[in-house]
Amino acid sequence: MRTVDVAKECGYSVQQVRDLERLGVIPPAVRADNGYRSYTPLHVRALRAYRGLAAAAGPVEARRLLAGLRTATITEAASAIDEVHAGLARERAEVVRAQRALERVRAEEDGRDEDSMTITQLAEALGVRSSTLRFWEEEGLVRPERVTTLRARRYGPAAIRAARVVVALRAGGYGIPALREVMGSLDGLDGAADARRVLRGRLDQLAARSVALLRAGSDLAAVVDATRGTPGPPE
Template identity: 65%
Template sequence: MDEDTGGARRAPLRTADVARESGYSLQQVRDLERLGVIPPAARSGNGYRAYTPVHVHALRAYRGLAGAVGPVAARHTLAELRGGPLAAAAAAVNAAHVLLAREREEALRAREALRAVEAEAGAREFEHGGDAMTITQLAQALGVRPSTLRFWEQEGLLAPERVTSLRARRYGLAAIRAARVVAALRGAGYGIPAVRGVVDALSGLEGRGEARRILDRRLDQIALRTVALLRAGADLAAVVTAAGEPSRDA
């Protein structure tokens, strides 16, 4: 049972033990088990749940993951960690880091675009060296679909600076900068009316100041989410390692 076979083996943990060590309440532990965040606990002879240290690691990892990528994505990621090979588990964790890095990069680009708006910087294209981008190029640069840009256009958030005779949209420098700001605001969770208000006021000091504050908050939030993911690192590693070990239950 809890005696070891060649080394110390820890006694099963009760629900109260897991709650204390993970920082969750008794009911939260049961709920998260029901949701699949942690694998079902074994049952002892008297019917009580019998947990292991891996359950504690999984709950701590979930807390960090949920703070970094949201609870739904965190549940899916933990399921991948337990159910797949080591390489797939590592890739799932990597994907969370990549997501945060991309969000931070886009927020920084948006802040650079806002500075350029404030400085009324001249005519050099930021990445392509040309004077305009097509809707496909701009969508790829922002990591959105072309249909998203069309939707923003319909909502008055963005306008191409030129439409050719074949109705192909062309976005100049000012429109590209505005699109970066819109993308960052939408990524920060702001609704269409709020984004429209900022975009409409972008030519004034008040609008630029509000956009700057939103982008700074966005970067702060991404930093906090990154720290949460880093803190979860050791627990994630323990879950991944345990998933690759043969079960010792018999």
């Protein structure tokens, strides 16, 4: 197969096929006497496997994994692919934990006329350190009020709700940059509801990534089999 044929089969450009070959995602093509590349159906399957892996785990991880599969033992290859599945399962479990935490936030707030709290009281209520609350304030995630001549922090109802949402999203695996973006889009009493919407969206994304990995399964198996001289499944 010519480079243009492989590109057409996989939905990549000719340059992308060459780049992915250079990066080790697919095996080196055989060079004809005239210098032109000659590819096989295995190259097509490797590129399809890369597309699914990139959608599931990101292009950097997909390149690393595909390049490693060519020299890995069957045990190592199976373990590497299983870890991608396990990583998606861990992310999903984190989001589900965050959803449950947000439901507890809603249950606690129903019918409550919440008073303000000191930093120590809020830290104890949330199960975090006071230094964590100060850090969240520095990052713009939670905004307490300043009262008295000592400028002591007081957390009103809005700040308390924001802190609870941050705790829930942190449990869902959100890092500070992502939290800053999410919290910036939340507004007052709707904060927890918006956070639930964000988490539902993340579950949908995880489902799409899992399906992409499943679609790549037979192509990944063909790549693993080919490196060991084992006949793979038919096209």
